[in-house]
Amino acid sequence: MPLILETIVTTLSAEGALHLVPFGLIRGDGADGKETYVLAPFRPSPTIENLGANPCFAASSPRDIRVIAGAVTGRRDWSTEPCQTIPGRRLADSFGHAEFEVVAVEEDAQRPRYHGRIRHLAAHAPFIGYNRAQAAVLEAAVLSTRLHMLEPAKVLSEMSYLAIAIAKTAGPREREAWGWIEDKVAAALGPEARILDREDRGTRQERAE
Ligand SMILES: Cc1cc2nc3c(=O)[nH]c(=O)nc-3n(C[C@H](O)[C@H](O)[C@H](O)COP(=O)(O)O)c2cc1C
CATH class of the missing domain: 2.30.110.10 (Electron Transport, Fmn-binding Protein; Chain A)
Structure with a gap:
């Protein structure tokens, strides 16, 4: 390649x-x-x-x-x-x-x-290191341009995996970017694509129990 x-x-x-x-x-x-x-x-x-x-x-x-x-x-x-x-x-x-x-x-x-x-x-600017959340946003952005070519189940399982890096390493910019992609994928595939929202809700529920 x-x-x-x-x-x-x-x-x-x-x-x-x-x-x-x-x-x-x-x-x-x-x-x-x-x-x-x-x-x-x-x-x-x-x-x-x-x-x-x-x-x-x-x-x-x-x-x-x-x-x-x-x-x-x-x-x-x-x-x-x-x-x-x-x-x-x-x-x-x-x-x-x-x-x-x-x-x-x-x-x-x-x-x-x-x-x-x-x-x-x-x-134009020094490059010091890679960030997993940035890489995850990049991959999710690519996925979001291929919704017409890919099986919904594949998109959702890849989004779920990428969301792990977002949850662990995202700053405010990566969170915002991830939200834009989730909105786009959810508009095409339904609320199942709101992975971080779901996880956040799950975490809040766990804390409440
Ligand atoms: C990281 C990344 C790489 C992409 N690479 C390509 C590519 O090589 N060819 C392509 O047609 N679309 C690619 N896309 C999707 C295009 O950005 C998107 O379809 C865009 O609207 C195409 O440009 P156009 O509006 O001039 O057609 C890529 C998207 C992302 C997020």
Whole structure:
């Protein structure tokens, strides 16, 4: 399996409107042996439309995991800054970001692949360590974009497992992000998806007994 980096990708529409969504960038080798990263959006996709109009994108690593959970639950108004080498903007509060020019496109009816060559790479904040709750929010965010593809029982069992890391290690931002994902999954699959709510209620009940 190639390395896949989970990032916040920003693209510009023909009219100059910014589109901000999470994507996994797949590391690959360009024809000349230079490293490329492949962006592979499923159709239909505003990102695909935007890349047709402006064949470049920025990829940022968010410091606040709510950006990833927010972007897949209708909260896309996060602060951005202008890119250095391409038209467009990148997420402001990020550990780092890369700016890409699309150098090749593999057309596909379902999932075209855009090969990006790095034009600019920058670090913005020190990265000291991983956090389990952030990783759990990231995984739950991915699940929440695949509700139409996955069995409800699988989604619920994965959410139950991920909730353990949230209960043990989340700060207020991760709790809030988890709540947004639970709301989305519960809207599709029902109240069974409110795992932490249920656990909290269970704990309160245990204390009362
Ligand atoms: C961490 C993460 C990685 C994702 N990676 C992809 C991906 O590689 N391809 C894709 O089509 N959707 C991916 N998604 C789902 C998209 O973010 C979501 O469907 C988004 O709306 C697609 O962008 P669009 O609005 O331009 O179509 C990912 C979601 C998350 C949370």
